[in-house]
Amino acid sequence: MRRSWWRVVAVLALVLLLAPAGCQKAAEPAESDQPPPTPVAAQVFAANCAGCHGEQGQGARGPAIKPSKRSEQELFLIIADGRGEMPAFRGRLAESEVQALISFLRGE
Numbered sequence: 092m093r094r095s096w097w098r099v100v101a102v103l104a105l106v107l108l109l110a111p112a113g114c115q116k117a118a119e120p121a122e123s124d125q126p127p128p129t130p131v132a133a134q135v136f137a138a139n140c141a142g143c144h145g146e147q148g149q150g151a152r153g154p155a156i157k158p159s160k161r162s163e164q165e166l167f168l169i170i171a172d173g174r175g176e177m178p179a180f181r182g183r184l185a186e187s188e189v190q191a192l193i194s195f196l197r198g199e
């Protein structure tokens with residue numbers, strides 16, 4: 092009984108000692124990986140849209156979409172629900188990310 096109690100204390104102490112170190116390690120590369128802060132919309136676009144619409148939105152597999160003359164509502168529906176070959180992004184992107192994308196595409 093006494094023995095196992097000490098084991099629990101030893102494990103807890105180890106976890107407490109290692110946990111903060113582990114967190115710091117995980118956070119470091121992410122910080123140094125992104126030197127100049129890129130606007131959210133450009134990051135979201137590069138990660139989700141550029142593969143089909145081109146790095147600058149100039150068009151590739153999907154049509155050119157930047158700058159877009161479509162209204163905010165039209166863009167929101169296309170991004171949220173998808174269209175033709177384009178997948179729906181509702182539930183995959185936060186609403187704030189979609190709003191940022193819309194302004195980005197409209198050149199605002």
Ligand code: HEC
Pocket residue numbers: 136139140141142143144152153154155156159161166169170174175176177178180192
């Ligand atoms: C798998 C490829 C693919 C991905 C990923 C993709 N799209 Fe598309 N997108 C398309 C295709 C193909 C169309 C044309 C659909 C049609 O009209 O049939 C399209 C159409 C559009 C249109 C309408 C263009 C117009 O004015 O007619 C917009 C706006 C758009 N995409 C924005 C986005 C955004 C923003 C993202 C990222 C969140 C994205 N797309 C990701 C393939 C893609």
